[in-house]
Amino acid sequence: MRMPQQLPMESMIHKAPNGIGVVDAEGRFTYVNEAFCRICGYLEEEMLTMTLYMILHQKEQERAAFALSALTSGFQQSGQLRTQVMHKKGHSIEAIMDISLHTEQDEQRFFIYIQTEARASRDQDQGQLQGQGAAWLNNCLHVLEHSLDIFCRISSEGNILYVSPAVKGILGYETGELTGAPYWLYVHPEDRAFIQNYFQDLARMTERSVGRFRLRCKNGSYVWMESACKILRNEQNEFVETMNVFRDITEQKRQEDQLRRNKAMFDLITEHAQDLISYVSAEGDFEYVSPSIRALLGYSQQEIIGTSSLFLMHEEDRAAVIDRSLFEEADVSLHMLRLRHKNGTYLWFESFMKVIRDDEGRFDKIMGIARDITTRRAAEDKLREQEYRYRELVENSPDAVIISAGGKWLYVNQTAVQLFGAPPKKSCWNMLPKAPLSAAHRGYSISSSLWSETGHPSWWSFSVFDLMAP
Known part of the structure; x- marks a missing residue:
């Protein structure tokens, strides 16, 4: 594969004594020079089928992933890692890897400069690496201190080891008031059993998990929190502590509960309504029909949902109902139309139709509420017939x-x-x-x-x- 044209002196770079490579946002190699292949022991064709993580020692892979993520997030423009590269023959090689991010036309690529590390030079560079590590740590702390979410470390015994300043704005506590305290003291009594099971399951089975529960504010009220949790383990794979990110979802939970209540009310109405309630898409297909369709027209919901609304309409009534100009003038209209019963007969319905539009005001679907007026229509027709006959009798x-x-x-x-x-x-x-x-x-x-x-x-x-x- 050729070196990207954005880098000058292609041939010189390809022959450089130190390894130079390019990986995409997924970590896949898109270019390696000869030195990079020599350090890793692979041919260029083999390297171009591999990812960066495949050439690193297993314990170094997570650090590399974190480094790429930090660059992508904009915390810094470049970084340096002291790492162990796995040679094709199976032995590891101490190396220093410089990584920088290059973005062009929304495409992200990472440029990697790698060189083997001798013991003497490693000691000489130790101070520089520590300085860069401290800068990286400071960037992370800056994010924690100014985040609107709460960052919290909790020990395996359940005690709060660290909590970020955002806790003051959300729960009202100073960070010192919570440090060292058992976290469950601040959990709503009804949620404590859930939290206990949540952490037990997390410690046994998974490394990451998300949960929802209520935390007590300093004023005694409770707020709903969503917690993203990651387990940290020691070298013996023992559960040491958890890293948690708490986000206030009280308003979101209120809206979800309201939506749930509205849906329950809608279901109650539609399940017991004698009128036929339906939703028809912009393409004219039924998205929903209420269970009353069986009593009114003899069909089950499954037989109608997904079919064209024209399937039920009398041919002579279709033109008036599907005339879009009616809905351009007003979003609400009233129609008299005939719908086909499963037994092949037609019944008269009075249908109230309302246009539902999307956020941009475009036609999305139609909600219809149709009432069987067959008996009323027959009575009106009979009355009109009688009136005509009496008028004829009087006139003549x-x-x-x-x-x-x-x-x-x-x-x-x-x-x-x-x-x-x-x-x-x-x-x-x-x-x-x-x-x-x-x-x-x-x-x-x-x-x-x-x-x-x-x-x-x-x-x-x-x-x-x-x-x-x-």
Whole structure:
């Protein structure tokens, strides 16, 4: 593999007496010069299939990973490690490794300069390495002192060894008030059993874990904390202490609990609602239907969820419902449509539809609440049919039919117009008989003379009804 063009004098670097290599963000070698291959005992082709950690002693791999992570996090631009490189033949070689980070077009690469370390030069460089180690440690302490999260060390016996200053802002304690105290004293009584099991399981099985529990503030209140914990062990692999990062999640927990309550309420409503509640995606597919669909249309939820909403709609009703322009004008609309029952018949539904939009205001899905109005629709159709038939009967009656109220004409049929002419503008009582209506009777019949529009009197038989009578 060729040396990246960003480094000058390619041939000289490739022939340099000290090892030079490049690894990517995952630690894989993308370039090594001849000296690097000679130090490790591998061919260049073999090195390019390996990672940095594969050439290091097992106990040095974690230190190297931490070094790369620190460079990536921006704590420093370069670092130096005294490490042990594993030769291909199996023996280890003391070496000094300088690592620097280079970023170009969002791609991170680490440049590694390695040289073997003689005993004399190692003693000479010891002070320099210690100084760099102290600077690295100071950077880490700076992060701990100014972090908004609480960093805490807890011994295997459960005593607090160290706590960062962030504890003051979150729990209200000074760091000195907690150092040396058993950590469980500050855990909510209801969470202590969980914490005990949590640390026991962590010590036995895992190296890292995350847990949630409540810690007591100095004022007596409790806050929810999320703890990320790492086990530290000695050379005998015995549990020594834990490194913990505590983050205040009280507000997050409140929102999660509220969301859980809202979901429980939604589930309660949808599980017992007689109306059909549904969510339809922007593509027109059912994302959710309430269990009431079985009682209303005969389908199970599993049969409908994931299918197109057009599957249930009558063909003549589809165009009006899927017209997007309706939802551009208003996010709420009301539709009358027919939905197909599993037995093949169609039922009438009144559907309230509301558009749900994403954070950018784009059309996301539709929530629908549909009510079966088949019986109501049939009654309305029957009433309309009866009204039409009665109107036809009155309009074509050979008798004159006149409806009035408060002395004013409200309706006359064609027969009345033909017999008496157009209704006069004056009060209708001037033409009708003067006999009063009795509240005790639904109506009465009389014979009386009536002046026609031509001015000639004629005798007529009247049947008069009080339409408001019980």
